Amino acid sequence: GTKGIFSNLNTPTAAVPAPNVYVPPRTGSIIKYILKQDARGGRTLTWDAYYVFPNGYSDVNNVANAFRMIEFVFTGVSFLCVADSGWGA
Numbered sequence: 001g002t003k004g005i006f007s008n009l010n011t012p013t014a015a016v017p018a019p020n021v022y023v024p025p026r027t028g029s030i031i032k033y034i035l036k037q038d039a040r041g042g043r044t045l046t047w048d049a050y051y052v053f054p055n056g057y058s059d060v061n062n063v064a065n066a067f068r069m070i071e072f073v074f075t076g077v078s079f080l081c082v083a084d085s086g087w088g089a
Contacts, residue, residue: 027076037066037087053081061087 025031037043041064047053051072066087072079 025074027074029074030071031074031079032069032071035068035070037062037064039064041066050078051081052078053084057081057084059087063087 035045042062044059044062067085068087069083069085070081071083073082074080
C-alpha cells in the first residue's frame with residue numbers, strides 16, 4: 001500500500017513519498033522503514049505531509065554507514081511516527 005523509496009533506477013530518492021493513493025492502507029496498519037546512510041553519509045531525510053512526527057524529531061548523527069529504523073501507524077488520515085531509533089553506527 002505504499003510507494004517504494006527507490007527510484008526506477010534502483011537509486012535512493014531524496015524524499016520519502018506519500019502512501020499509494022490507489023491502494024490506501026487500513027487504519028492501524030504499521031509500516032517500518034529501515035534506512036542506511038551510504039559511505040558518504042550526511043544525507044538528510046525529507047518526508048511527505050502524510051508522515052507526522054512528534055516535536056523534537058531530528059536527523060542528527062546521519063554519518064556514513066549509519067542505520068535507522070522508523071515505525072509508523074496509519075491513523076486513517078496520516079502515518080504517525082510511533083518509534084524512531086535515530087541514526088546509529
